[in-house]
Amino acid sequence: MTDTPAEIDPGTFWRTLGARAIGMTVVTADSEEGPTGFLGLSAAHVTASPPTMLVSIDKKTSALKGVLESGHFAVNFLDAEAGHVADAFSGKAGLSGADRFLEGEWTTLATGAPVYKNALGVFDCAVDEVITRGDISIVVGTVKGVSSRGDGDPLVFFRGKTVKGVAAPE
Template identity: 30%
Template sequence: MAVNQTLYRDGMARLGAAVNIITTTSEEGQHGLTASAVCSVTDTPPTLLVCINRSSRSHDHFVIGGALCVNVLTPDHQAISTVFAGRDEMEVKFSSGEWETLETGAPVLRGATASFDCRITQSMQIGTHSVLFCEVQTVTLGERAGGLIYFDRAYHEVGG
């Protein structure tokens, strides 16, 4: 018996997750989006996975670019998370926040609680999404400032 899509989404809304801005750089410039579908795979070699909807206008830039940065947000980044979740042009998105680059060239958000600069090593398509396996090249830790999670379709502050 298949699970009803609405029931599944309602259940997933109760699975709290860290809020992240995922970024990349391609020949056409910087791209990014807000995502909570990120998790650790292994520490040998350090690898995480990121799930991106294939209908996202940034999707192909991540796959072609071959690199990305997972920027883990603090509560102070709630507004920038909302901007990156929206439909604004990339120039508008990247004008909110201060950005730098590390090894892969993907944009790194200054002040993020942690940033994982990664090379995409493998990609799988499951349903509507691509699951990207990303080998971490560099980790940058910000100040301990608490975290921003998304739970029950709303932002919440944790820690700090």
């Protein structure tokens, strides 16, 4: 039987995607206007050899310009205590541009992209390829630097809400 599926509306798409728990990340870059970033819920690994990551960035996101201009991005995995950082980069705190970096302490690794010092882990990447799909730019990058804390619980996004800490098995 071949039924033509009904068009899936964006609300249904996002509700269904929300059934997947996602570790919250902040994706950052250093642009001509200063540090830039956004809450990146679509950050994923591509391959371990060579180490490669991807992020999906809406064309309306101001940080896209910084990522493309600088040719780099860092994916910062937030810990359970970093809700204030997630709020700053999601827009909930009313901050924009470089003001988002007032929350937390920042440094850099290999590419110069801002790195959150208390992140559970960081992948610092050089942009290799940009793929356009609809209103999204899928930015693929080779990992040039890493940092991993080795302890702490993640900040998780699930069903539209921030969930603090999911205890790691011992």
